[in-house]
Amino acid sequence: MSMDDLALLRRQLEEERAARKKAEDLLEETVRELTLANQLLQRYLDAVPCIVVALDTRACIAMINRAGCALLGQPESALLGQPWFEHCLPQPSGKSVLLPCFLQLVSGEGQAQEALSEYPVVDADGQQRLMAWHTGMLTDAAGVIVGTLSSGEEISERKLAEVAIAESRNLLLKVIDTVPARVFWKDTDLRFLGCNRRFAEDAGMPSPDDLIGKDDYQMVWAEQADHYRADDREVMAAGAPRLFFEEQQTTASGETVWLRTSKIPLINDDNETFGVLGVYEDITECRRIEADNRIHLAELTALNGMLIEAQNQMLRSVKMASVGRLAAGVANEIDKPFAFINSNLEALKGHVADLLSVLEAYEKAEPALAGQVAFLAAIEQAKEKAHLAFMQHDILNLISESLDGVQRAKTAVETLKEFSRVDTAEWQLANLEKGLESTLNIVWNEIKYKAKIKKDYAGIPDIECLAPQLNQVFLNLVINAAQAIDERGVIILRTGFDEHEVWVEVGDTGKGIEPEDMDKIFDPFFTTKATGKGSGLGLSLADNIVRRHGGRLDTRSKPGKGSVFRVTLPRNRLLNKEDF
Template structure:
């Protein structure tokens, strides 16, 4: 349709030049027919000078119907076209308009202000007309309102973006579901391990206590026998006691019992921490003690950290926080493990807490290698990792980000190469009432 309109405009220009011929009655009839076609075509036909500001020299009368302007006004104002183009669209047009003289044709889509002050999308097809010598003499063009198509394209684009966002959210939900299933499996395993380990720990602990009591009674009996022995046997008893080094055994056995009981207590604490960390069956929101969660998580990952880093704790008391504590523990665990991986030899990991107003924060910092600034904005992307191939899935931080976002909080990160990184988790006391921006 646009090419047809351009042809009509070219014919109209030619007819204008022929109107001076007094013998052109047939041509005048063609002229009337042409005017009728132009006035009823969907496109505004125009012509302009091929230099300077491309001042319009002709505008078809249907401009009044499409844009609301009087064609004579559009022709009389030398800056009309330029001044009515949307400011954001001008640079693209004028930076390439000179190519019209090379290619002979150009097509643009831009926003043009109508008489109501609204910007409508127009498709502008320009063609350069040259004389027999090749010199530019005129530019003809057609302006077609494509606002409806643009609206449809924008709607499709918006729907496409919404679909992308929906797919991303579904992917995140699936990742979190998989991780939740994994954590649930760990929790069930922990419950089973706790049950299986607590039984032998219980009777071993009981037996040690009883054995310690029996040995104390045995040493007491030996002392009493030695005290009532006949004087002639007293030297023999003393010799036997010294040979067996009973004084050392009595002291050392007591220390061994105390160490064994302490070791059993540590095993019980680790098992309990594993249960607390996973919180089997707890997927509901409830008020929780975050510091207790941090401590239970530390017990779980301590074996991976203790050979590389010294843990420094700077806790401020925290009010109860409404959350899914097992998920917050998972975030803390991911950050602690990442901090230990960032330390190549020996270093420090600091954990601090605090609260203000209606929010709490947990800071985990390390003295590791740091994160390059050009990667800071990518570390929360799914499957992105700075670790060597085969040593990281790239899901830890993205899942942590999703969990914190679900709790209406946020994660902040600061890092410097060679000095380390700091991750700060900020959470509202009650996500139903407050959201951290």
């Protein structure tokens, strides 16, 4: 080998040593940089508060940070290379159920990612810690998967809180569902956030979940939606509840019902309104019952007034019967003194006339005493003292007026006796016109300021009857006629007869009777008068009395013109065998 060849070889060896030196230096620098980078990465990972673990494709621990070591209670040296799923996770069935999912994931099938998103690890105390995992794939320069890098955050407390919240929500929904009222809540856009089952039924929805996100325009009560939403906005704008107001709603069945509603704004801890809560109950039946109760109360009040009036009328009837008996007794007692007073006055009238004729004879004899001046003077003085001239003129007038007064008092007594007729309860012949007149005398003070009496009597024949009871009929008809006249009017009393019947009519120019009331005027307790003004028994009792006499009580009336009541009775009592 020549010297040139040796020199060349030496140069080549030096160049190779220099190149190897340079490569070694470069490798050393690279290792140093990688070591520094790895240390820096480890510091970064150790600074992360949650667990970070890198796994190779066999699911063995390739790297774990300080938080992971602390959680597991083992140093990094004891964990590196350990099978992650078998070593650090609970094994309820004796083997890892997650390892197959991991192997499927690193093989390139990403569908298993969801199964590894949440699972527990066993800490240093042997307690399970539920973790939420975020996993990324580690690849080499060629893009081949060489492992995974996962970070885990403990969610045990959050999960427990979520479970507690879910349980509380479910309990709250169950409680709301058991409430008999309807409950709903909306957001600020007035879309439903939730409701109870009864509200969903009213809305025609299968379940409360079907309402979420919908608004009132999508409910069966769409026609009332504008009204409901205006109320909701008013409550939210005011920030104050609106309680117990009544409104109507159309249900899923198409029925219109009444609701008693309360609406309350939903306000968060920052005093911000985020929606509205509504609660209502169906009060349709309550309103119907209240309406029925009001009607029943009015009916009972009216009936109570009628009963009170009927009781008062009965008391008046009893009093009138007592007064009638008393009047008859008094009348009988008065008749006797009236008889001898009248007789005595008539006798006195004759005696006075005789005395006056004697005085007249003495006056004619006075000229014969012309010579007896003193005697004549004494006579003249006595005549002046006695006012003889006035007495002669007045004494007969006084006696005549007294006789007239006695006769008028006797007529009044006879009228009272004729009206009451308590001296007999037998059927007797009586003249209805006389009974009508006696009735008129009894009530004259009550009607004289309201009505003018117009009479048209036909001179009807006497009939066999119970006159006091028919007088009571006439009394009711005349009083009713007067009460039908508002201010001043006319009461017409008319009689008539034919070969079979007699009749008495009591007419008035009052307000008349409405056509719809004509069929009810003889019903017991029916009255067109104001409450407390009539019992509704007068015409019923009158009709009953007339029917028991074999007659009939008819009426004709024109509203605003007046009414006429006709009592028609048979002339022959044999046509009616029914006695009282």
